[in-house]
Amino acid sequence: MALLEMATYGDPVLRKKAEEVKKIDKEILEIIENMKETLMNQSGVGLAAPQVGISKRIFIVDLPQEKGTRRLILLNPKIIFYSKDKIVAEEGCLSFPGVWGNVERSNRVRVKGTLLSGKSTVIEGEGMFARVLQHEIDHLDGKLFIDYFSPEDKEKNKEKLEEILNKNREKFGKVEL
């Protein structure tokens, strides 16, 4: 197993639409093992493959601190139901160290996807779990939580965002906002 390097804001991989996983082979299993280790190391609650530079439709969730929620690894997820009731809450993201802002999301979602066993499944999520599901699945479509920020939250995080972008400007020569 290996710790993977986090892709941070400005890295073009975060804006790409990730590819479907067609076959659960050794390569995919290894990616997932490494993602699990990386998430534990970062003490986050969710990680999507693009966040570690891998443009594939995979995410993992680990919410052990909240009663009733769970650990989940899902491939090719698709949200098939969004509740009309929405909740605004503060979010962070491992690809945006030090950045926090309010995001409005559905309180409940239903997600269809494939388990590691290859079986198709439907997962229901509520509250924090539903929020993490929506955040991670957004990553697979190149959508980022800052896209939902209010002008105030954008302003509040301006310096932090610029700091992250500057590091990636050095690394990539250019950044993708």
Ligand SMILES: [Zn+2]
């Ligand atoms: Zn994120």
